Amino acid sequence: MSFPVTLVDLAGFIALLLWGTHMVQTGMQRAFGPRLKAILNHALAGRLRSFAAGLGITAILQSSTATGLMVTSFAAGGFVELVPALAVMLGANVGTTLIVQLLSFDISTVAPALILVGVLMFRRSASAPAHDLGRVLIGLGLMLLALHQLLGLLVDVEDAPSLRLLLGSIATTPLLDVLVAAGLTWAVHSSVAVVLLVMSLAAHGIVPPDAAFALVLGANLGTAINPLLEGAAGASPAARRVPMGNLVTRLVGIALALAALQPIGRLMVTLQPDTIRAVADFHTLFNLAVALAFLPLLTPLAQLLRRLLPDEQASVDPSAPIYLDPAARETPIVALGGAARETLRLVDGLETMLLGAREGLAKSERRLIAETRRRDDVLDRLNIAIKSYLTSIDPDELSHDDHRRLNEILAFAMNLEQAGDVVDRYLLPHLSKGLKRGLLVPKDGREELVALTNRIIVNLRTAASLFMTDDPRAARLLADEKVAFRDAEARATRAHFDRLRSGVLATAQSSALQLDLLRDLKLINSHIVAAAAYPVLERSGELLPSRVAGG
Structure with missing residues (x-):
């Protein structure tokens, strides 16, 4: 098989992975979104409780962006303080790693069964929740199928000189890995899909472990950039504080992780020889470490954000929309x-x-x-x-x-x-x-x-x-x-x-x-x-x- 044809196959399987991720997220949002929004609203009391709420809701929705938008709307409307809102985002960042943990195990054999059951629920069920959960099962099946096909494809092309040259040019520079993965995550709007792709590349040695870990850091950066860039236009300072705070915590965590990437990489490979599991564990541990480091520091971080983004005077134009994010x-x-x-x-x-x-x-x-x-x-x-x-x-x-x-x-x-x-x-x-x-x-x-x-x-x-x-x-x-x-x-x-x-x-x-x-x-x-x-x-x-x- 020629390399250009293989590249088309690779892009197709990545697109299938993205679509499966999209189906899981939208199915969960349709099935549980309104109720979870009410639960989140009531759970925003203290930072630990808010952290747990962010983790749990994002684990269900599989979208830290969705959780972030909900809590940002509460914070912008004055319904919740900034500190609990930032705690929710720390929990959401950990929650979005859980599906990566699940898919890091070899469970591709259940993909056809998931798709079959999902289609039956989607097509035949008169119940709206069952219909939406059928969509989730189809998405999970497609994700597993795409990952299995990616692994098989990468076995055939892992020794291709063109691919080795392309990825080898960036694998030796961790900062470049971070930027490439951040840009890719920003483009596809899914850190889950990018981390799963990195796991596939690392499993066949196409990228070394340290480069894989740097790419995971970039995926975490890219998913924090999206809400800030897309919601910046016309948003009030109060609406920008939560995504800005989330980006600050990620940047600090990424900077520290990059500084200690080599010893961290050796430790991860020693503790977990399976490369796929090592990448998934690094993804989760990074977000846990950032959460543990910043939970005690949320009050000074909130004060800093208020100074950087002070409340503005009420708009002189009463016809300008306020809540259309x-x-x-x-x-x-x-x-x-x-x-x-x-x-x-x-x-x-x-x-x-x-x-x-x-x-x-x-x-x-x-x-x-x-x-x-x-x-x-x-x-x-x-x-x-x-x-x-x-x-x-x-x-x-x-x-x-x-x-x-x-x-x-x-x-x-x-x-x-x-x-x-x-x-x-x-x-x-x-x-x-x-x-x-x-x-x-x-x-x-x-x-x-x-x-x-x-x-x-x-x-x-x-x-x-x-x-x-x-x-x-x-x-x-x-x-x-x-x-x-x-x-x-x-x-x-x-x-x-x-x-x-x-x-x-x-x-x-x-x-x-x-x-x-x-x-x-x-x-x-x-x-x-x-x-x-x-x-x-x-x-x-x-x-x-x-x-x-x-x-």
Whole structure:
């Protein structure tokens, strides 16, 4: 077999290894992600408890990046202190080595059985958790199969002069090994796959043990660089502290390990003659050593990070997104949580517009009306940012529940933005036009409009709570609010016709203005109900094609 053909085979088996790793990670995230996120949130009390939580959750998810994104979102939102968050990352770094330990044993013979059982669970099971666990078994089987094929391929090419020359040029320089492995890990987004590849190369003597250990150090560096680079754009200082702290601990550990690489290498080979197991053990022991060294030092490290990345002043642009972390898009449970938090900012923006409209109704001041209209641009830009972020998530990464939640967030954001458009394009222009013409809504009518606006503000706050809780009882109460607006519109319409029959033009025009404003408020309320109540009622079977069941 010629070397170019063999190189293609090598690349194919590496791609299969990457895809298997990807399937294991996404399957675990779909099966356990939301529950593990809640567990992690409750476990962030002390550094030892946080370390254990990070280790355990990453061992299940097989993605230190996913765990890091979760804890970073908690730290950025002020829900957890920096020290426990850094402890979680130390535990996550140890947890991600466990699958490498498992695959370092010769268990390739079970690969076909894992794939068979996984396919049966994936194709035939009606249970979502079993479906996701089937995906995990398929991924594990593919990883074992890829490793077995890699080992077989490397047996054939271990004496190839071209490969020896290529790898020999870097194997003699540990620092270059670290940089090459870090770059490869950054490119493929998987330290597990890179360490497994290094194990395969070391098993056949294509790279010597010391070079293999240096490559493992590079894989640990590369996986710490990814979250910092991808999440840096637009991230707040609080959101950058956890990945920066993780990178600092890795850099210090790698520098010390490189300085003592030769004696460490001799000790590892003496204690563990099996090269594959030696590489896997070095990977785990390195992360354990870094964790043990830094757990007592997390308080001064946190202080250093706060000095390096001080809190910035609140953004002067209220339309700039805060919670849409680009790096989180690879972890749907984190990305959807950030998008939901960003969507709640639309609630705040719409409430500000409604408060301005209420003041405009009560005081009949044009200045208030003009200021309120300008705030609609904030809703428009935030809505565009949320839609762009959600649609950039790979749909293949989403479970059925993830797809449902994504669509609910999009629908909620769209309806709130449309409610803001009603305020901007109809309610406020109608009010402004009436003021220009000298038309004043009668006092009793104005008081009713202000009361209905207050009612809409309460409904908006209920919708925000419902958006987070999915409580069917609150959904029905919110949907029933449409009745109040129908009754108010019916009363105002009858009063308008009475004024028309009275023949007083000014009174009739004022009542027409009141009717226009009332219909605008009714439409705003309809969008708020559609944003939060209808998805919950539809899912619980309480929403009929034309009305709420039993309404």
